[in-house]
Amino acid sequence: MKLHIGPPPHNPNFSPEKDDWRKFKEPGAILMQVLALPIGLILAGFVAYTWLKLAPTQPSLNSLNLLLLFILLIPIHEFIHLLVHPKAGWTKSSIAGVWPSRLLFYAHFIDPLPRNRLLAILIAPLIVLSMLPFLVCISLSVDSSTLFLFSVLNAVCACGDVFACLLILFQVPSRSQICNQGYWSYWKPDSSMAT
Numbered sequence: 001m002k003l004h005i006g007p008p009p010h011n012p013n014f015s016p017e018k019d020d021w022r023k024f025k026e027p028g029a030i031l032m033q034v035l036a037l038p039i040g041l042i043l044a045g046f047v048a049y050t051w052l053k054l055a056p057t058q059p060s061l062n063s064l065n066l067l068l069l070f071i072l073l074i075p076i077h078e079f080i081h082l083l084v085h086p087k088a089g090w091t092k093s094s095i096a097g098v099w100p101s102r103l104l105f106y107a108h109f110i111d112p113l114p115r116n117r118l119l120a121i122l123i124a125p126l127i128v129l130s131m132l133p134f135l136v137c138i139s140l141s142v143d144s145s146t147l148f149l150f151s152v153l154n155a156v157c158a159c160g161d162v163f164a165c166l167l168i169l170f171q172v173p174s175r176s177q178i179c180n181q182g183y184w185s186y187w188k189p190d191s192s193m194a195t
Contacts, residue, residue, distance in 0.1 A: 001082060005098055066153065073150065073153055122164050
């Protein structure tokens with residue numbers, strides 16, 4: 001795994017124009033965040049509603065707590081993405097980065113991945129950090145205001161991941177490979193997969 005500051009790096013060994021890769025239809029980083037935010041707000045509302053209806057919790061909102069949870073959440077969220085990378089992120093192809101000018105944190109894999117593996121990478125933090133705490137609290141009848149806030153806040157933060165999943169589901173056939181060149185994504189049918 002490598003650490004990187006700036007936009008996702010280019011892979012010098014990947015030439016999409018030479019190997020019949022097709023470019024995604026996707027917005028730039030800032031527009032993506034604007035378009036994804038409503039998804040995050042809807043997700044957060046759903047997660048909060050579900051917690052309040054089914055789990056024993058008495059949330060207390062405190063701006064300092066929210067800030068501290070947010071600062072803690074970002075590296076944990078990105079680390080979970082990395083854990084779903086090949087070899088749990090311990091390869092030179094896995095990159096943890098921050099893009100300050102776009103206010104983005106990311107876990108990036110520079111080599112091609114099967115479409116469904118990428119979907120799993122994208123959705124893993126939502127499952128682990130938003131759904132799992134809820135299931136634990138409801139199963140054990142535990143009242144945790146902190147887990148409630150962490151879960152809801154992560155749902156907002158997962159908006160870009162869910163937006164990316166929707167782009168992939170609507171544009172890329174299931175038996176395909178996906179690869180990024182910097183920020184931009186490309187796909188092609190995977191000839192090694194049985195039809």
